[in-house]
Amino acid sequence: MGTLVIAVAISAFLLACGSSGNNLEKLHGKWSVDRKETVDLSPEYGKMSKEMKSELISRMVRPSLIFDVLGKTVEIYYTENQKDGFTLPFEVKKDKSNIIVITLNRGAPVEIIFDSERKITMRSKVFLQQTGFAEIVLTKEK
Numbered sequence: 001m002g003t004l005v006i007a008v009a010i011s012a013f014l015l016a017c018g019s020s021g022n023n024l025e026k027l028h029g030k031w032s033v034d035r036k037e038t039v040d041l042s043p044e045y046g047k048m049s050k051e052m053k054s055e056l057i058s059r060m061v062r063p064s065l066i067f068d069v070l071g072k073t074v075e076i077y078y079t080e081n082q083k084d085g086f087t088l089p090f091e092v093k094k095d096k097s098n099i100i101v102i103t104l105n106r107g108a109p110v111e112i113i114f115d116s117e118r119k120i121t122m123r124s125k126v127f128l129q130q131t132g133f134a135e136i137v138l139t140k141e142k
Contacts, residue, residue: 023100024092026114028069030141034119035060037137041121044132065138074104 035057039045045056066075067090077085094101098114110124118140128134 023095023098023112023114024069026117027067027100027112027120030064030066031120031138032064032141033060033062034137034139035062038133038135041135041137042133064141 036053039048039053039057039060045053048056061078063076063078066077068074072090073087074090075085075087077083079085088105090102090104091106092100092102093109100112100114101109102112103109108124108126110122110126113121113123115121115137120138120140121135122138123135125134127136
């Protein structure tokens, strides 16, 4: 009986979040940018020579994101030691198949494509404006 009550409560919470729960559950945790795959995916930078790609990758920071789906927040760190970061609220706008669309701090939509359990591609116009990359590849840390 107690298990049934917990299951109903979790289902109600996930419906309130606007998600079926499967993608939201996969999103929960710490993700780090995969610099090499992000560069390779870029139409502009992906065409560069191996040496230029290597130099670009060495200049890139490796930010990480920590999604807390229960608190509906994401912590964003621009350094690997996680000293300098900030937290933003997020809201689920669409959750379908292997794609979830969220907004960060009520901003522009961010499309998250689940390539696998441990790899996602995030796509947003804001990323292109701020970083030069329209799509960013992230891998989940254990």
